[in-house]
Amino acid sequence: MIKKAPEGLWLALALAPGPEEVQELVKKYGRLGHGNQSEGKIILETVGGGFRHAVALSLNMLGKDLLKEWDPYIVKYLYSERTTPTDTIRLQLRDLINHGLQQDAVQSHVEWVGKKLVLGGIPNSLIGVAWIQLLKNFREPRPWLRCEYCSMPFPIRRKGAGRFCSDSCRVSSYQKQQRQSK
Numbered sequence: 128m129i130k131k132a133p134e135g136l137w138l139a140l141a142l143a144p145g146p147e148e149v150q151e152l153v154k155k156y157g158r159l160g161h162g163n164q165s166e167g168k169i170i171l172e173t174v175g176g177g178f179r180h181a182v183a184l185s186l187n188m189l190g191k192d193l194l195k196e197w198d199p200y201i202v203k204y205l206y207s208e209r210t211t212p213t214d215t216i217r218l219q220l221r222d223l224i225n226h227g228l229q230q231d232a233v234q235s236h237v238e239w240v241g242k243k244l245v246l247g248g249i250p251n252s253l254i255g256v257a258w259i260q261l262l263k264n265f266r267e268p269r270p271w272l273r274c275e276y277c278s279m280p281f282p283i284r285r286k287g288a289g290r291f292c293s294d295s296c297r298v299s300s301y302q303k304q305q306r307q308s309k
C-alpha cells in the first residue's frame with residue numbers, strides 16, 4: 128500500500144536528479160510501480176523520461192506568466208521554451224498522460240457523488256499518484272514553492288503564506304536555528 132503521499136510528490140519526482148533521489152522518495156512513501164513492473168525500469172523510463180517530459184509539457188502549456196509565482200528553481204529545472212506548435216504539445220501531453228495512467232496503475236472505479244455515479248481512478252502505486260497529481264495541477268493550476276527545510280514542493284494556498292511544506296518542517300527549522308545559535 129502507499130502511504131499518504133505529499134501533494135508535491137509529482138514535482139519531487141520530476142525534479143529528482145537521479146535514481147537515488149527517487150529511491151529516497153520510494154523509501155518514504157511506498158512502491159513506485161505495481162505488479163511485475165520493475166522499479167528500476169520505471170525510474171529510468173517513466174520518471175526520467177515520459178513522466179518528467181509530461182510535467183515539462185504541462186508547464187509549457189500553463190505558460191510563463193503563470194509560472195512567475197513559482198519557485199524559480201522548479202521553473203529553471205522543468206521549463207524550457209519550445210518552438211513546437213501548441214496543438215502538437217497538447218496531443219503529446221494527452222498521450223503521455225494516457226499512457227501513464229494505463230501503464231502505471233491507476234484503476235478505474237465508480238463512486239457515488241450525491242446522486243451521480245462518477246467515473247474516477249484510484250492509483251495503487253506512487254507513480255500513479257504522481258500522474259493524477261500532475262493532471263489535477265494542470266486542471267486547477269496553483270503556484271508551487273519548495274520547503275526551506277526538506278525541499279518538498281508544496282502549493283501556495285494564499286498569497287505570501289509560508290516557507291515550509293508542513294508544521295513539522297516549520298518546527299524543525301526553528302529548532303535547528305535555535306541549536307545553531309547556541
Ligand SMILES: [Zn+2]
Pocket residue numbers: 274275276277278279291292293296
Ligand atoms: Zn518540508
